[in-house]
Amino acid sequence: MQIKVKCSCGEGKCPEWAIVELQGAVEAQPSFQNCVENLQIGILCRPSSEESYTFTVGYHELMGAKQSLKKPILVLKKVKVDDEGEVELDVIGVIRHKILFKTRPKALISRAQPVLKPKINAPASLLN
């Protein structure tokens, strides 16, 4: 069996995708578990001109940095070519950077409440 890997973007025009990576898992609160579409997880902020970032999820803040990947990662999509089940893999994107949060989450203290108000209501919490 042979599966062709194709790129329909043409001439190195593959759109760039991004990865946000963090340790552990993000879980929506039970009442939202089946309808997370469009749900906000948190706010990602670049406080300074450096490539360091914070990611605020609920009461938690993660510290991270943008990294260039040593090797690019292709995003492949399985596409059915015909009814007989023949498939192709279409390259629909390329990933060259990720923002990696590898610290344990820091709990935000309540003094910062006024700023964080909208996020407190965000129904995503971070499990680690």
Place this chain on the structure above:
Amino acid sequence: MSKGEWDMDILHPQTARSAGAEALLGLQPSSSISITYHSLFGPHDDLMLLELDDKLLPEILQQRVTLRGQPDEDAVLCTASKTYAVKFVGTSNSVFLIPPSDEVSGSCNNKDDDNMMAASILKVAPGCMELVEVAPKLDELKLLLSQNPYSFIEASEMDTSEEGEKTGMGLYRWQDLVERIQASDEELKLGLQSLSAVEINGCWRILDDNYTHAILNMLLQDVTLNDWSVNALDEDEVLSVLEADGFPRNIAKHCLQVYCSKVDEGVGVSYKWKLDERLVCVCLAREILKGGKMKHEIFMEKWTRKLPDGMCASFDMLEGEVLTEKLGVETWLYSFSVSSLPSTPAERFSILFQQRPKWEWKDLRPYVRDLKVPGLTSEALLLKYTRRTQPTVEAEPVFSAR
């Protein structure tokens, strides 16, 4: 599931501008972006990640890459010239995949700039596929082509039947081989070449031993009969004589390609070919030893007698083809061809040590020098699969099984 209006406003940032990966990667200092689940968030099992070297990207863009394998095999990725194993590497981290904004759903195009930009997660990737260069699996090719070698019987049938195109048992077209063999196109071509395979009526075939020996012997006889020079065989002449001898023209041509090399000779009316002494001698030796062991002197006599004028046999041509053993004062020879051995190192060494528990380096070398494992030197291979003993500093090292 219905929710109150209030919840929707706060929790679903539909008013946020959906900006995607480019906004996230281009995030300016002192600014923020909302990270949300995509409106199409889900498992998206049809999306996969493949990490690969920058230098392979052009091949992908030129659409020259395929995944190959049978359902029961681990898939390999083949470029035009190389084969890579595909390994899935899982991760316990959450890897959020964020597409560019115009991907999948398109942006909501809300011009309300007071709202924060949002980058949406389409999928949580469970891991990524990685590539490791591997040797092509060409043993399978030998196996497939050995199922139905081209023989005298078939050759004579072919004369009478008009329609040659058929797809019988054990017949493989190039396309069939590509689907079956885990090797890149270039490696597959080299594999066919090293098996001396020939395309007959659209199918790739190897000739069976009897047929191979017969056509070569006929060619050598014709050389002697017609007093041709072994260094300048005229293609047209050879082909028509072999055809008259009863060999199909395409097979005769194949015989030239296998046992001769083309002599470059100006503007060719007809090409000139030079018989390859070593290949001819090896083929004749195989034929002589087909019946089993033979005394050294008898073998040498038979061997040299078969050669036409202008060619001479020397015993070191038989490296990797023949082994010797001493029985009393006599030396006996038997056929043991490296080309009949498996090409995966573990299986190769296992058979070698079944054949002989101890090997001297000069004997072993011809049976292992063709082994190639990407990323391993031949010293490393020996270290991995053999035990090396050297009784004294001057003595030849001896290799035995680990």
